[in-house]
Amino acid sequence: MTKSNRFNRAVRGGLLGFLALCSPGLYADLWISPTPATGKPMETASSADKLLYIQHGAYPDSVTRQHPPGAISESEAFLVDPNDERQPAQVEGNLIRFRAPLKGQHWVYLQERRLNGDTLEIETSKYRFYNRKGDVKESVLKEIRGRTNDSKYDRPPVAGMPLEIVLLKPEQDHHISCCLYSGDRVRLKLYLDQQALTRTTASIRSESGWQARFDTDNNGVMKFEIPRYRYSASSDRRKKKQYLLITAEHRVESAGSFQGQPYRQIHYRANQPIDFRPSPLEWAAKLPAFLLLGGILLITGFGVFLYRLKIRRRRLVCD
Amino acid sequence: MHNNKLRLRDRVNRIDLKAFRNGFQLVAFGLLVYGGYIGFDLGNKLPSFSCVFNSEGRGGVCYLGILQHDLKHPLEYFLDFAGVMFLISLGVFVLWFLLLNKAWCGYICPLGTFQDWITALRQRLGIRYSEYRWNTRRRIQSIKYILLALLILIPIGISNSLFGLGKLPEGLSMPFCRICPGRMLIPLFTGDYSQFYLDFSSTSGLIITSLGIIVLGLFLVGAFVKKRFFCYFCPFSALHYLFSKAAALKLIKEGSKCTRCGDCYRACDMDIPEIADEVELKNLVTEDCTLCLKCVAACPEDGALKVTFVSKTIFESTEAGFNKRVQKANADE
Numbered sequence: 001m002t003k004s005n006r007f008n009r010a011v012r013g014g015l016l017g018f019l020a021l022c023s024p025g026l027y028a029d030l031w032i033s034p035t036p037a038t039g040k041p042m043e044t045a046s047s048a049d050k051l052l053y054i055q056h057g058a059y060p061d062s063v064t065r066q067h068p069p070g071a072i073s074e075s076e077a078f079l080v081d082p083n084d085e086r087q088p089a090q091v092e093g094n095l096i097r098f099r100a101p102l103k104g105q106h107w108v109y110l111q112e113r114r115l116n117g118d119t120l121e122i123e124t125s126k127y128r129f130y131n132r133k134g135d136v137k138e139s140v141l142k143e144i145r146g147r148t149n150d151s152k153y154d155r156p157p158v159a160g161m162p163l164e165i166v167l168l169k170p171e172q173d174h175h176i177s178c179c180l181y182s183g184d185r186v187r188l189k190l191y192l193d194q195q196a197l198t199r200t201t202a203s204i205r206s207e208s209g210w211q212a213r214f215d216t217d218n219n220g221v222m223k224f225e226i227p228r229y230r231y232s233a234s235s236d237r238r239k240k241k242q243y244l245l246i247t248a249e250h251r252v253e254s255a256g257s258f259q260g261q262p263y264r265q266i267h268y269r270a271n272q273p274i275d276f277r278p279s280p281l282e283w284a285a286k287l288p289a290f291l292l293l294g295g296i297l298l299i300t301g302f303g304v305f306l307y308r309l310k311i312r313r314r315r316l317v318c319d
Numbered sequence: 320m321h322n323n324k325l326r327l328r329d330r331v332n333r334i335d336l337k338a339f340r341n342g343f344q345l346v347a348f349g350l351l352v353y354g355g356y357i358g359f360d361l362g363n364k365l366p367s368f369s370c371v372f373n374s375e376g377r378g379g380v381c382y383l384g385i386l387q388h389d390l391k392h393p394l395e396y397f398l399d400f401a402g403v404m405f406l407i408s409l410g411v412f413v414l415w416f417l418l419l420n421k422a423w424c425g426y427i428c429p430l431g432t433f434q435d436w437i438t439a440l441r442q443r444l445g446i447r448y449s450e451y452r453w454n455t456r457r458r459i460q461s462i463k464y465i466l467l468a469l470l471i472l473i474p475i476g477i478s479n480s481l482f483g484l485g486k487l488p489e490g491l492s493m494p495f496c497r498i499c500p501g502r503m504l505i506p507l508f509t510g511d512y513s514q515f516y517l518d519f520s521s522t523s524g525l526i527i528t529s530l531g532i533i534v535l536g537l538f539l540v541g542a543f544v545k546k547r548f549f550c551y552f553c554p555f556s557a558l559h560y561l562f563s564k565a566a567a568l569k570l571i572k573e574g575s576k577c578t579r580c581g582d583c584y585r586a587c588d589m590d591i592p593e594i595a596d597e598v599e600l601k602n603l604v605t606e607d608c609t610l611c612l613k614c615v616a617a618c619p620e621d622g623a624l625k626v627t628f629v630s631k632t633i634f635e636s637t638e639a640g641f642n643k644r645v646q647k648a649n650a651d652e
Binding site for chain 2: 295
């Protein structure tokens with residue numbers, strides 16, 4: 001990173017942090033991340049007690065979140081384990097603590113509610129993480145079963161998450177479907193109270209600064225293509241994981257009360273970070289592969305033909 | 320009751336094995352290649368090629384991919400949780416395998432079925448088939464063990480420094496999958512030809528994907544001129560053989576009833592000499608055997624060859640069965 005980039009980033013982060021703290025009316029992003037805003041993440045890989053970090057700010061720059069004094073708010077988190085069972089999670093400041101004894105895909109859900117004037121702000125975030133190391137006793141059945149068809153996509157919306165972004169099976173062009181790659185066409189479905197949310201706009205922002213807005217169709221589905229990676233001379237960067245944040249918002253006129261305080265409308269906002277890698281196919285070429293295959297077929301086929309001809313002639317001479 | 324049992328066994332022994340096997344292979348191929356579309360899933364430790372790269376349609380996944388994945392861990396992690404998971408995976412694979420022994424190759428493997436279809440095409444075209452010389456055959460038998468050793472050692476070498484050498488490049492991960500013809504051919508049946516590519520991202524990637532294309536070319540030409548060409552080199556076959564003696568399904572020869580007519584050898588796709596030469600009572604599932612049972616169907620002697628499942632005979636050679644199959648073959652011609 002160049003000096004000017006570092007300076008720009010610091011100024012931008014500082015400004016956003018200041019705005020996020022001073023003006024509760026400005027909507028900063030809230031997302032879950034495996035790393036803290038600053039410093040190194042705590043080591044939890046070898047333990048079933050896991051830790052994720054709540055990030056707050058303008059994606060991808062985050063600041064330490066602080067609730068304004070006297071703000072009426074509450075946070076709630078839970079996770080869904082590889083057996084599709086709901087497990088509790090604790091929100092402690094910017095940390096989400098939970099136990100994950102099973103090996104495999106886990107989904108962590110966070111919901112924050114706060115009152116902003118006459119509007120109830122409900123902000124949700126969801127994060128998928130793969131627990132590589134589980135408790136052996138707990139993981140045996142899963143390992144024996146060896147689920148092969150994806151559990152990562154098309155998961156039904158969970159109760160308790162008012163606005164949820166669900167990843168549908170992407171339109172992929174390659175490889176094992178465990179991961180997303182640049183160039184994949186991601187499909188999303190938005191749900192409000194477990195019902196498809198149609199004609200809503202969602203925004204997508206990448207760490208590298210790419211952003212776009214897309215509308216859901218009549219089924220609540222929207223599609224976008226992960227921007228293709230730029231060719232890089234460095235082989236390290238060809239494997240580097242990148243992140244996108246998908247954000248959807250919805251506002252409804254609905255009166256009620258929150259912790260004894262009245263509100264007249266609800267503003268839902270859902271954030272979901274997803275990761276992707278540069279597609280190996282960006283350095284892959286099909287035409288040379290087909291040409292090579294054609295060459296091999298011709299050479300070996302002709303070789304076999306000549307060999308058989310030679311044997312036949314030899315036999316004829318012997319006869 | 321006893322009569323009914325005898326009648327059933329008699330009917331089984333007279334079965335048109337060719338039609339039965341064709342049908343069985345077709346169903347197995349359909350389930351393993353397209354089963355995913357209907358939610359069919361046999362897990363990821365199958366003892367036959369069912370390609371993980373067939374992401375939409377697969378009805379199960381080949382264990383070789385999981386084996387390479389499980390071995391690609393740093394030693395300290397492997398000695399801990401990953402090692403236990405490896406043993407569980409291996410255990411599940413062995414259980415699947417013990418059930419059907421090498422019949423996984425002869426009746427279920429989609430790559431084997433595809434080779435049989437190529438053979439059928441060649442027969443239709445009236446092109447003769449090739450046979451290896453015995454010396455050549457003996458020499459190539461070791462290739463599958465070398466491939467098995469490499470597919471075990473390379474993933475280990477990516478995460479660990481072996482024999483004091485440096486770590487191998489990441490581009491070599493899943494080494495056998497990269498050169499396996501199934502990676503390109505099986506997804507092709509679902510209309511996905513994306514696996515046909517050369518990877519220019521690294522030298523190791525380019526070498527291994529080029530090698531994959533070369534192996535595919537050799538596979539296609541080889542399968543056209545030689546029955547079950549790839550099965551001679553298949554590392555799965557080598558892995559199977561390690562557990563074969565303990566399997567429930569066995570091919571038994573009763574040497575005293577054998578007249579050494581050689582029909583079984585001529586029927587064998589894998590040119591296994593022991594099937595005709597062996598005169599002792601013996602389990603004849605050799606390293607190259609695919610348990611296709613063509614030898615049993617081709618044997619005219621009562622009880623000389625039989626297939627047992629947990630020591631219970633389920634199919635055996637009979638003169639009546641042989642005659643019926645010959646009549647059927649003559650009628651077809």
